[in-house]
Amino acid sequence: MRWTRRIRILWQGTFLALSLWLLERLAAGDARAFRTGVLHEADPLSAASLALADGGFPVALLLAAALLLLTLVLGRFFCGWICPLGTLQQLSSWLLTPRTRRESLDVNRLRPWHAWKYALLAFLLAFALLGSTQAGLLDPLSLLARGLASGVWPAVLHRPPVPGGILAFALLLAVVLASRWVPRFFCRALCPLGALLGVLGRFALLRVTRGKPACTDCRLCTFACQGGDEPLGIHRPGECHVCLNCLDACPEHALRYGLVLAQPDRPARPDVGRRALVGGALLGLVGAPVVRASGGGREAAHPRLIRPPGAVAEEAFLDRCVKCMLCGAACPTGTIQPALAVAGLEGFWTPVVVPRRGGCEFACTRCGEACPTGAIRPLAAARKTGYDGAPPVRIGTAFVDRGRCLPWANQIACIVCEEMCPTDPKAITVARADERRPDGTAVRLQRPQVEPLRCVGCGICEHRCPVGEEAAIRVSSVGETRDPLNRMVLGS
Numbered sequence: 001m002r003w004t005r006r007i008r009i010l011w012q013g014t015f016l017a018l019s020l021w022l023l024e025r026l027a028a029g030d031a032r033a034f035r036t037g038v039l040h041e042a043d044p045l046s047a048a049s050l051a052l053a054d055g056g057f058p059v060a061l062l063l064a065a066a067l068l069l070l071t072l073v074l075g076r077f078f079c080g081w082i083c084p085l086g087t088l089q090q091l092s093s094w095l096l097t098p099r100t101r102r103e104s105l106d107v108n109r110l111r112p113w114h115a116w117k118y119a120l121l122a123f124l125l126a127f128a129l130l131g132s133t134q135a136g137l138l139d140p141l142s143l144l145a146r147g148l149a150s151g152v153w154p155a156v157l158h159r160p161p162v163p164g165g166i167l168a169f170a171l172l173l174a175v176v177l178a179s180r181w182v183p184r185f186f187c188r189a190l191c192p193l194g195a196l197l198g199v200l201g202r203f204a205l206l207r208v209t210r211g212k213p214a215c216t217d218c219r220l221c222t223f224a225c226q227g228g229d230e231p232l233g234i235h236r237p238g239e240c241h242v243c244l245n246c247l248d249a250c251p252e253h254a255l256r257y258g259l260v261l262a263q264p265d266r267p268a269r270p271d272v273g274r275r276a277l278v279g280g281a282l283l284g285l286v287g288a289p290v291v292r293a294s295g296g297g298r299e300a301a302h303p304r305l306i307r308p309p310g311a312v313a314e315e316a317f318l319d320r321c322v323k324c325m326l327c328g329a330a331c332p333t334g335t336i337q338p339a340l341a342v343a344g345l346e347g348f349w350t351p352v353v354v355p356r357r358g359g360c361e362f363a364c365t366r367c368g369e370a371c372p373t374g375a376i377r378p379l380a381a382a383r384k385t386g387y388d389g390a391p392p393v394r395i396g397t398a399f400v401d402r403g404r405c406l407p408w409a410n411q412i413a414c415i416v417c418e419e420m421c422p423t424d425p426k427a428i429t430v431a432r433a434d435e436r437r438p439d440g441t442a443v444r445l446q447r448p449q450v451e452p453l454r455c456v457g458c459g460i461c462e463h464r465c466p467v468g469e470e471a472a473i474r475v476s477s478v479g480e481t482r483d484p485l486n487r488m489v490l491g492s
Contacts, residue, residue: 355459
């Protein structure tokens with residue numbers, strides 16, 4: 001094994017371990033102590049989608065610009081050396097596929113369907129151009145983080161299952177297991193981030209070249225190729241993962257990786273045909289309005305569409321959110337969950353607060369610290385709670401359902417919601433009343449009521465309410481700080 005291959009394997013293992021460790025620290029530790037979203041901040045697909053959808057480029061994504069510049073120099077090295085999902089696929093192929101099949105010409109040769117990823121890239125960028133960011137559905141970094149945060153960590157941390165978590169994990173598992181039949185199938189055929197890097201990789205200054213006098217056309221380089229580049233023929237830098245396996249496999253040392261100023265000849269197949277690109281783009285331009293019309297929070301706020309504290313206005317939120325669910329992994333109470341239906345098709349898998357599962361801790365700001373795209377702004381604890389002198393950040397307002405509340409409906413003493421309310425002064429107060437039960441017994445009750453101007457919508461009251469599956473006090477998004485139109489009309 002050549003030293004270059006040893007270094008690559010060590011590099012891949014390091015970045016895989018780093019990504020898993022950062023996600024685990026995000027779920028179990030303090031987000032302020034680690035740059036847990038550093039890989040997501042270096043994601044060029046997220047950066048391109050945000051630039052098209054929102055017209056902005058968050059400072060956190062400056063690393064993505066650096067990665068694009070490195071791709072113009074080194075080629076599509078991110079796929080072969082850094083991407084943790086790519087490493088998992090390669091590991092799966094190494095463990096599950098016999099070597100005779102894994103390193104065979106029939107499996108590793110270039111296929112026409114390798115061009116699908118370019119059509120998907122055009123489709124997702126067209127979506128973003130119309131203001132709907134959906135790249136996170138197939139972005140490898142978001143896909144991996146969402147599958148682990150929603151499908152694995154709840155079981156590891158002994159939390160209740162996450163709605164949609166099985167689906168997120170099943171998609172991740174399918175991507176990994178597909179490498180059993182075709183090595184790095186997702187990278188070759190479906191990865192939009194790989195397609196974006198491949199477009200730039202075609203112009204890389206450093207590429208694999210073949211010394212024709214020394215080459216004996218043995219095809220051993222093609223057998224070990226991870227990306228279907230087929231370096232024996234016309235080199236395709238857009239498909240090359242810069243794994244350098246071909247250099248290791250060549251017995252004549254006819255291949256080298258180095259500076260090449262001349263651009264390679266344009267390959268015949270699989271070329272990104274105009275039909276594939278135009279078809280993907282047109283499908284995105286047509287599909288985006290349909291998805292946006294499916295409902296959600298752009299036009300009218302859904303009462304249960306409660307976004308995490310610090311979330312920007314819904315229009316900008318849907319433009320920026322890449323559905324990575326790092327905010328959900330960082331949430332210490334598990335109240336941030338992926339949306340399934342409440343946010344419509346466009347907001348599928350975007351984060352929402354589900355108070356019944358766990359209220360939002362009053363001074364906690366970890367979700368904003370974990371968000372890599374600015375969909376959830378980082379907040380200081382004093383700013384969120386209002387201890388800085390300005391009004392606190394509100395994500396909604398609690399309402400008492402008197403038909404289910406024990407003191408109101410059943411004449412049973414209960415003040416759990418008032419006791420749990422964290423605001424100062426408390427947003428939940430009690431009204432005392434003397435009544436008689438049907439059997440004639442006198443009882444003094446303390447009936448909870450909400451002062452809407454003090455309530456921040458944290459949902460701790462709803463989480464702690466002892467009444468059945470559906471709480472007797474529930475939080476609605478009405479009154480949220482981020483939307484000036486989602487307000488209550490309060491009399492003087």
